[in-house]
Amino acid sequence: MDPDRVEKIQSDPRFQTLVAKRSRFAWQLSSVILMLYFGFILVVAFAPGILGTPLWPGAVTTIGIPVGILIIIAAFVITGLYVRRSNAEFDPEMASILEDSE
DSSP, X not given: OOHHHHHHHHHOHHHHHHHHHHHHHHHHHHHHHHHHHHHHHHHHXXXXXXXXXXXXXXXXXXXXXXXXXXXXXXXXXXXXXXXXXXXXXXXXXXXXXXXXXX
């Protein structure tokens, strides 16, 4: 890409707003998944009996298995949220900025 065009895009206030908005959203979603993951790890480290409790008396499967699966599913859902917002909001705005920079 032409260096002048890159500079024009980077100096566009809409681009700067878009980058800030996208970054803030990505950090929010990352924070959610990190809290879930590290919360799980902290429970494993400091209160393993909670996750080691059987789902019902005599069951082999413990509470930790569905909780771990839910964390994995949460990661997919959070990724889907980012992709959905990116496709609906961020990408069209970027396309508009690129079109105007030509």
